[in-house]
Structures are given as C-alpha cells and as structure tokens.
Amino acid sequence: MPLSLQVETPAALVCGVMADSEGAVLDACSRLEEIFGAMTDRSAVYDFEAFSAYYRSEMGGGLQKCFACFGDPVIPSSLAAAKLDTLKVEREVAHQIDGHWHRTINVDPGLVSANSLILATTKASGHRIAIAPSLFAEVTLLFEKGEYRPLPWSYRDVQSAPVQTLLLRLRQRLLG
Numbered sequence: 001m002p003l004s005l006q007v008e009t010p011a012a013l014v015c016g017v018m019a020d021s022e023g024a025v026l027d028a029c030s031r032l033e034e035i036f037g038a039m040t041d042r043s044a045v046y047d048f049e050a051f052s053a054y055y056r057s058e059m060g061g062g063l064q065k066c067f068a069c070f071g072d073p074v075i076p077s078s079l080a081a082a083k084l085d086t087l088k089v090e091r092e093v094a095h096q097i098d099g100h101w102h103r104t105i106n107v108d109p110g111l112v113s114a115n116s117l118i119l120a121t122t123k124a125s126g127h128r129i130a131i132a133p134s135l136f137a138e139v140t141l142l143f144e145k146g147e148y149r150p151l152p153w154s155y156r157d158v159q160s161a162p163v164q165t166l167l168l169r170l171r172q173r174l175l176g
Contacts, residue, residue, distance in 0.1 A: 010073035011111035018065040018106040037071025043162040051157040080132035082109040083120040117141040
C-alpha cells in the first residue's frame with residue numbers, strides 16, 4: 001500500500017507581542033499587519049510582569065503584552081518563516097547599550113488550532129523540536145474539556161483570562 005500523506009489543517013497565526021507600554025505593543029501590532037495581513041482579533045493588553053520578570057533585565061520594567069491574530073488561516077509549516085519575519089521586526093527596533101543589543105519589543109509567533117497553541121522560539125529545550133536552523137516550536141497548550149490546558153512548561157501568561165478568551169474565539173472561527 002502506498003504511503004499517503006495527511007494534508008495540513010490551516011491554523012490561525014497569532015503573535016505574542018510584548019513591549020514597555022500599551023502604545024508600543026499596538027505599534028508593533030501595526031508593523032506586523034504589514035507583514036502578515038490585517039489584525040483580525042487580539043486579546044486585551046495585560047501586565048506581563050504580573051506573570052514573570054524574565055525579560056526585565058533586557059527590556060526594562062513595566063512590560064505589557066497581548067496576543068494578536070493576523071490574516072487568514074495559514075498552513076502550519078509556515079511557522080518557521082513567520083518566526084524569521086518577527087525576528088526582523090525585533091531587530092529593526094532594537095538598540096545598543098554598552099555594546100549589547102537590547103530588544104524593545106518581543107514577538108513570538110504561534111499557531112492556534114482546534115487542538116493546541118504552538119509557539120515558535122529561538123530557545124532550545126528538551127520539549128521543543130527544531131523547525132529550521134536555530135528555530136524551535138513547542139506545543140504550549142492543549143485543548144481538552146472545553147479549554148486550552150497548560151503543560152508543565154507552559155508560560156503562565158498564556159493561561160490567563162485575556163489569552164484564553166482569545167484562543168477560544170479563534171477556535172470557534174476555525175471550526176466554523
């Protein structure tokens with residue numbers, strides 16, 4: 001029997017967008033629209049530092065974040081290209097202090113499907129798989145029993161009400 005390959009099911013392209021103010025977050029979303037198409041939905045902007053201080057040394061305090069959905073559903077294999085695009089945007093607005101580059105925005109693209117939230121990153125870890133040279137992806141949340149549920153490595157902010165509300169809206173749209 002010949003090998004048959006399953007067709008990829010389109011997913012919603014989302015980006016976690018973080019910066020030092022709500023205005024900077026929304027400006028970054030506008031820049032992402034130039035690349036990925038119109039923003040079709042987004043979570044409320046929330047205080048990222050209520051969940052983590054991880055980026056404070058690089059980006060300063062008072063970090064705000066939202067998740068935004070762009071354009072039409074995409075094929076999942078396009079995630080690596082989306083991550084490369086977001087890295088370009090981050091580099092365009094980065095600045096140098098004492099010989100070190102610091103991001104002023106952090107953008108992590110991902111895919112929302114009926115079953116999961118997958119995020120792309122440049123950071124390797126045991127639970128992440130390579131999707132391109134120096135790029136990795138992880139299943140961050142799994143849909144189960146009516147909600148997107150965390151895994152042991154899931155970031156706390158993606159479990160928050162603003163993000164969960166957005167993910168459930170996007171899931172409903174994908175399912176028609």
